[in-house]
Amino acid sequence: MSDQDRHAPAPLIVSDMDGTLLDHHSYDYTAALPALRRLRSAGIPLVLNTSKTVPETALWHARLELDAPYVVENGAALLGADGALLQAWGRPRAELLAVLRDLRGRMGWRFESFDDLGVAGVQQHTGLSAEAARQALARGWSEPLRWLDGDDAIHEFKALLERHDLQLLRGGRFFHVQGRHDKATPLPALRAMLDRPLLVALGDGQNDAAMLAAADVAVRVRSPVHPLPDIGAHARVIDTASMGPAGWAEAIQQLFAQGLLRGGVDDE
Numbered sequence: 001m002s003d004q005d006r007h008a009p010a011p012l013i014v015s016d017m018d019g020t021l022l023d024h025h026s027y028d029y030t031a032a033l034p035a036l037r038r039l040r041s042a043g044i045p046l047v048l049n050t051s052k053t054v055p056e057t058a059l060w061h062a063r064l065e066l067d068a069p070y071v072v073e074n075g076a077a078l079l080g081a082d083g084a085l086l087q088a089w090g091r092p093r094a095e096l097l098a099v100l101r102d103l104r105g106r107m108g109w110r111f112e113s114f115d116d117l118g119v120a121g122v123q124q125h126t127g128l129s130a131e132a133a134r135q136a137l138a139r140g141w142s143e144p145l146r147w148l149d150g151d152d153a154i155h156e157f158k159a160l161l162e163r164h165d166l167q168l169l170r171g172g173r174f175f176h177v178q179g180r181h182d183k184a185t186p187l188p189a190l191r192a193m194l195d196r197p198l199l200v201a202l203g204d205g206q207n208d209a210a211m212l213a214a215a216d217v218a219v220r221v222r223s224p225v226h227p228l229p230d231i232g233a234h235a236r237v238i239d240t241a242s243m244g245p246a247g248w249a250e251a252i253q254q255l256f257a258q259g260l261l262r263g264g265v266d267d268e
């Protein structure tokens, strides 16, 4: 090992899941496997940073055989590799539901949140199995909802949520009510905890933009359904040529080839 190698900052990988490490449509990740194995053999931690819930993410954490902490519900909380809650930045779901109940009562707006829908309703609107719907309902710090009222009312709804220090985000199928956190919120705690100064982040969507902007190396993974996220000016950006997990693997292998990531066995 050269002096330069010895003093190169130790890297940490933080990655979005849906559309990035997992295929947008099928959740397949076969194309990412060689790069995943290489990270593991190089001892480089891979931290999942997703909008998924704790049970949903824990399932993937086990399936991908990871041993790093992970971040759930858009930066709401950081969990250890063993699933223990380490730190939460999100507002507890019970508080969110109380605000929603109060607004519905006072304003008479029509909307259905996951709490209103229950397992059968979530299944009906997502196509998830009963077990997967239960995992999607096991939320700690955010509440998805279907807005059934007018476009004007939603602006007022958003403004009133902001008075409660909450934000309303537009997702694919649902709006999401949550506290003022995003996928970048847990990054300082992660850097300090793992003592890995070089942070490489990978993501495909606009909800990854803050995380990508805060990383030392930002990898924008191409998506079949939307443009690359806008992250503003950044010193070091990689835009993948391939989509989803193939793009994810392409970027990781490129970082090994450039010497930014080191070690491990390339079994591709």
Ligand SMILES: [Mg+2]
Pocket (backbone or CB within 6 Å): 016, 017, 018, 019, 020, 203, 204, 205
């Ligand atoms: Mg994504």
